[in-house]
Amino acid sequence: MLEWLKSYVRKAPTPFVAGAEFIYRLIPPKLRYGKGFRDALHLLEQSEHWNHRELTAYQEKKLEPLIHHCFANVPYYRRLFDERGLKPQDFQSSEDLKKLPYLTKRIITRERNNLIARNMGSWRRDPAHTSGSTGSPFDFYVDDATLSMDRALALRHMFWLGYRKSDSVARFRVFRFSNPNKLLEYDRVGRELRLTLDRGDERELAQTADALNSFKPDFISAWPSCLYVLARWLKTNRRKIHSPRYIITSSENLYPHMRETIEVAIGAPVIDWYGQEESVAVAMQCAEARGYHIQMEAGYVELVPRHGGYFEIVGTNLHNFVMPFLRYRTGDLVTGSFGTCTCGRQHPTLSGIIGRESDLIVTPGNTVVSSLGLNFVFHHLDEVKESQIVQESLNSLHIKVVPWNKLGTHTLKTLEKRVREHMQWDAMDIRVEQVDHIPRNAGGKRPFFLSHVQLHDSAVMQVIPTASGQQN
Numbered sequence: 255m256l257e258w259l260k261s262y263v264r265k266a267p268t269p270f271v272a273g274a275e276f277i278y279r280l281i282p283p284k285l286r287y288g289k290g291f292r293d294a295l296h297l298l299e300q301s302e303h304w305n306h307r308e309l310t311a312y313q314e315k316k317l318e319p320l321i322h323h324c325f326a327n328v329p330y331y332r333r334l335f336d337e338r339g340l341k342p343q344d345f346q347s348s349e350d351l352k353k354l355p356y357l358t359k360r361i362i363t364r365e366r367n368n369l370i371a372r373n374m375g376s377w378r379r380d381p382a383h384t385s386g387s388t389g390s391p392f393d394f395y396v397d398d399a400t401l402s403m404d405r406a407l408a409l410r411h412m413f414w415l416g417y418r419k420s421d422s423v424a425r426f427r428v429f430r431f432s433n434p435n436k437l438l439e440y441d442r443v444g445r446e447l448r449l450t451l452d453r454g455d456e457r458e459l460a461q462t463a464d465a466l467n468s469f470k471p472d473f474i475s476a477w478p479s480c481l482y483v484l485a486r487w488l489k490t491n492r493r494k495i496h497s498p499r500y501i502i503t504s505s506e507n508l509y510p511h512m513r514e515t516i517e518v519a520i521g522a523p524v525i526d527w528y529g530q531e532e533s534v535a536v537a538m539q540c541a542e543a544r545g546y547h548i549q550m551e552a553g554y555v556e557l558v559p560r561h562g563g564y565f566e567i568v569g570t571n572l573h574n575f576v577m578p579f580l581r582y583r584t585g586d587l588v589t590g591s592f593g594t595c596t597c598g599r600q601h602p603t604l605s606g607i608i609g610r611e612s613d614l615i616v617t618p619g620n621t622v623v624s625s626l627g628l629n630f631v632f633h634h635l636d637e638v639k640e641s642q643i644v645q646e647s648l649n650s651l652h653i654k655v656v657p658w659n660k661l662g663t664h665t666l667k668t669l670e671k672r673v674r675e676h677m678q679w680d681a682m683d684i685r686v687e688q689v690d691h692i693p694r695n696a697g698g699k700r701p702f703f704l705s706h707v708q709l710h711d712s713a714v715m716q717v718i719p720t721a722s723g724q725q726n
């Protein structure tokens with residue numbers, strides 16, 4: 255959609271936006287999203303069966319025009335090429351991308367205008383934004399090809415899980431309904447129930463459970479933090495809801511304790527999706543629910559060794575010509591190298607996605623500990639509704655806890671003791687506080703761990719065994 259039209263619609267009164275969205279959704283996806291989407295979906299239907307060599311050949315075929323375009327039309331890359339004496343013909347394979355330095359969030363903020371292609375009109379730019387769960391938030395542009403590929407990947411992922419057109423989906427997001435007091439909305443055309451769980455209070459949760467029981471979705475798609483609150487409420491209140499065939503989670507870290515609680519309470523397997531607004535590296539679990547298949551059709555992914563045994567995910571989007579991101583450092587870490595999957599798909603897998611570098615706790619001794627390891631401290635503490643751990647400084651951890659009713663002194667002490675034992679740093683100030691509400695960040699998400707501490711490259715990974723182990 256044209257940029258000016260989109261921003262006009264965004265600023266319009268809510269009832270108008272809701273009405274426009276309703277009409278927009280009446281159009282079937284293949285028509286609504288246009289030829290770019292249909293082409294991307296067609297490609298993905300073919301590439302589904304490609305072997306690794308064919309997938310690599312596709313990436314290199316996409317990289318060649320992208321490199322020429324960056325050299326000819328994107329000032330930031332032209333300068334890099336010139337400084338290094340490089341020409342487009344020096345890039346014969348995806349490995350040659352290593353001749354270019356990494357693109358960081360800081361560089362994007364500084365060079366934003368120089369990263370925009372000069373030969374593409376503003377009407378081809380779709381504004382995008384990172385919420386800045388790590389580093390500073392920034393604005394950038396994507397084009398129709400990128401959006402089409404992302405949408406087609408989402409649909410193919412549903413097909414992997416046996417989705418049929420007649421299936422219904424319950425989708426949890428922060429929706430903007432025409433009535434701000436409304437928690438949910440039925441989209442009869444798309445066979446979709448859209449829900450917003452904001453405060454997660456008794457009224458919202460009971461209404462959500464009733465709606466899911468009445469709608470009986472085949473799939474639930476949600477941010478983990480939303481479903482986790484619902485799952486804990488179901489468990490505490492001994493409520494049962496209709497079990498969908500699959501639960502698809504995305505956009506936030508899925509901690510092992512969340513997966514386990516959600517699967518038990520809702521009675522369906524959780525299938526997770528990894529990606530970022532910048533769309534340079536997309537990976538998703540198949541029905542085997544193990545490693546995350548890298549979507550090689552969307553981006554070229556490198557794993558760069560970082561702290562201890564961790565690797566950082568670095569990605570190159572193969573489709574975004576309006577503002578190309580080559581070798582973009584996502585800040586997301588994995589514990590393992592590329593792997594394979596028993597499902598037979600040739601898309602390599604990522605394992606042990608532990609989230610962002612900012613999900614690492616830095617100790618006073620300049621060692622780092624994954625915040626994933628802290629998930630177990632809330633095990634079997636049924637008084638806890640929501641929680642968040644904030645590292646305020648090198649020496650202090652702040653544990654915020656929202657109880658269903660009130661936290662007993664014993665629970666507060668148990669929490670503090672478990673965190674202290676896990677961290678193994680007596681000097682750390684660990685403060686457990688009961689709060690009424692944990693606010694969402696600018697992107698509408700509610701991360702389990704937040705850090706205000708800068709991680710230095712010299713930090714050493716400290717391996718601490720956990721009760722529940724690493725993710726995957």
Ligand SMILES: [Zn+2]
Binds near residue numbers: 595597599
């Ligand atoms: Zn698989």
